[in-house]
Amino acid sequence: MTTNFPASLIPAHDAARLRTLHQYQIVNTTPEQIFDDYVAWAAQLFSVPIALISLVDAEFVWFKALTGATGIPGLLRNESMCSAAILSADKVIISDYKPESCELIKPDVAQAIGLNFYAGAALVAEDNSRMGMLAIIGKEARDFSAAEAELLTRLAGLVSQTIELRYRYLAAGQLAEWEDAQHELSKALDDNAALARYLATRSQGIDLGDAEVVRPITQRLESVARVLARRLG
Incomplete structure (x- = not known):
C-alpha cells in the first residue's frame, strides 16, 4: 500500500497541533495501566x-x-514512522521500513532490530488535531485487510477518548475518579483479552475476515465505548 506523504515532516499547522497536544498534559508522563492494557490487547x-x-x-x-x-x-521525530503517519489523511497508515517507503524518516532504528511492518491509526483530539498514533509493528511483512484496518481505527478512537477522559479528570483534580475509570475500562479490556486468547487458541490465530470471529470482538469494543460515553457525558 502506497501512502503519499507531504514534502516536509513538520506541517504548517504544527504549532497549533503541539498546543493541543500539550494541553492534554500527557507528553512524557509515567505509564498508566489503561494505556498499557490497550497496547497489550x-x-x-x-x-x-x-x-x-x-x-x-x-x-x-x-x-x-x-x-x-x-x-x-x-x-527522535525523524526516526519514528508515527511522526510521518500523523501527516496523512488516511484512516490507517500501512508501511514497511524500507527507505523508499517514506523518505521523511530514517529507517535505521527499525531496520537495526529487524522491523518490517507498521500499521497505525491516528489519535485525534476534540479539535481534530492528530496527537500521535496507535501503532502495531511486526518483524515480518504482511497484508493488512480492510477488516483489520477498521478494528485498528476503532481501537484508536477509544484510546483518543480515554486521553480526553484523563484530561478532564486530572484538570478537575479528580485523581480518584480517574483511577476508578481506569479500573472500569481495564476490566472491560480484560474481557476482550480473554476473548482474544480463546479465539487464537481455537483457530490457531484470529481471522478478522471471519464475521463470526469479528462479531464478539466488536461487541466487547462497544462495551468499552459505552463506559467512555457514560463517563464523558
Missing part, C-alpha cells in the same frame, strides 16, 4: 510482537505505552 488481537501509543512532540516521539520492547521512551 492490540498486540494480541493483531498477532504482532510490538504495539504502542505514541505522542508526536516537537522533536521527539514519546511512547505513552509500549509492549514488546523495554527501555525505549520514544524516538
